[in-house]
Amino acid sequence: MLADTRIPGVRALFFDVFGTLVDFRTSVAREAERLLNPGGYRLDWLAFADAWRGEYQPTLEEVRAGRQPYVKLDVLHRINLERILPRFGLPALPEETMRELNLAWHRLDAWPEVPAAMARLKKKFLLAPLSNGNIALMVDLARRNNLPWDTILGADIARDFKPKPGVYLSACEALDLAPTQCMLVAAHSNDLAAAAALGLRTAHVARPNEHGPGKGERAPNLPVDVAGADLNDVADKLGA
Numbered sequence: 001m002l003a004d005t006r007i008p009g010v011r012a013l014f015f016d017v018f019g020t021l022v023d024f025r026t027s028v029a030r031e032a033e034r035l036l037n038p039g040g041y042r043l044d045w046l047a048f049a050d051a052w053r054g055e056y057q058p059t060l061e062e063v064r065a066g067r068q069p070y071v072k073l074d075v076l077h078r079i080n081l082e083r084i085l086p087r088f089g090l091p092a093l094p095e096e097t098m099r100e101l102n103l104a105w106h107r108l109d110a111w112p113e114v115p116a117a118m119a120r121l122k123k124k125f126l127l128a129p130l131s132n133g134n135i136a137l138m139v140d141l142a143r144r145n146n147l148p149w150d151t152i153l154g155a156d157i158a159r160d161f162k163p164k165p166g167v168y169l170s171a172c173e174a175l176d177l178a179p180t181q182c183m184l185v186a187a188h189s190n191d192l193a194a195a196a197a198l199g200l201r202t203a204h205v206a207r208p209n210e211h212g213p214g215k216g217e218r219a220p221n222l223p224v225d226v227a228g229a230d231l232n233d234v235a236d237k238l239g240a
Contacts, residue, residue: 006226006239009101009181010201011028013121014130014153016162016186019210021118022108022141025049031104035097036090043088048213051087055080060132060161070159072134080103106137109144111207117231118147118159120240128153130171130184131167163194172200185234189221201225203234 018024031044036043059076062068081102085093093101121127129138129147131154138152153171155161162168172179179199187190187207196202203226203227210216220227 002224007183007201008043010127010183012128012132012172012175012177013203014128014168014182014200015034016128016184016188016191016228017131017138017141018108019207019216020185020187020205021114021147022110022145022211024053024108025211027108028104028175031107032101033219035104036093041044042120043090046212048084048088051084052077052080053211055083064164066159070155072136073135073155074102074105074134077105086201104150105133106140107144110147111230113230113232115146116193117235118189120232120235121238122148124238124240125183126150126175128171128175130154130162130168162191165194165198168195168198170202173200183225185231187217189217192220193222194225196222196224203228203238205234206230232233 009137015021025046028049032043032227033045034046061079064072081098111131119128127149128151129149133154135152135156138154141147142149152175153174155167157174158167158170159163159167169182179233180201183201183203184192184195185203185205187205187210190206192202192204202224204220204224206229207216208214208219210217227235228237
């Protein structure tokens with residue numbers, strides 16, 4: 001039986017992952033340098049990571065709008081990788097290199113406080129990712145960063161991408177919980193707004209450097225149930 005918490009009725013925490021729990025920018029830059037530098041390529045690795053991430057929402061929108069059938073995020077990441085290579089003067093790379101580079105997203109590092117904070121929250125709540133990332137990707141990030149999921153929910157379950165309502169509601173349904181018994185934890189106000197509109201509770205995690213120094217949300221731009229300076233602060237405020 002899960003313990004009582006400071007937000008009455010909440011039994012499950014759903015997490016945005018990219019940016020909220022893991023630092024995708026410096027991790028992707030590190031992996032790109034590791035894989036391409038030995039071949040003699042000299043790039044602005046952070047700019048490369050930014051460009052790759054910059055294709056993320058436009059590509060998701062093709063699926064959300066129904067112009068493309070649902071495919072796993074790994075597939076979309078590969079499409080976006082091929083799209084940005086010419087911008088950096090990169091030739092067609094060997095297939096093995098492309099495949100390994102695309103798996104950079106499976107090797108992202110968590111923000112420093114996340115593993116310990118997640119262990120605290122695990123004692124009070126059911127935990128699951130509610131991410132646009134596919135299940136295999138979420139499993140690899142969990143094993144790399146000691147993320148103690150009870151289950152993996154999100155895009156691969158809903159066959160759609162946030163902020164479509166079905167992604168949030170399918171997660172609640174999977175655990176036989178009402179939306180009011182679930183809380184989305186995210187560093188992005190638009191994600192929290194979509195969840196709140198469906199009745200979920202909300203917690204904002206400040207990630208002011210998500211997209212580079214000072215390029216992230218220091219605070220939510222809408223009312224939330226909890227707002228924290230980091231995930232440990234959120235855990236404190238949830239009584240974990």
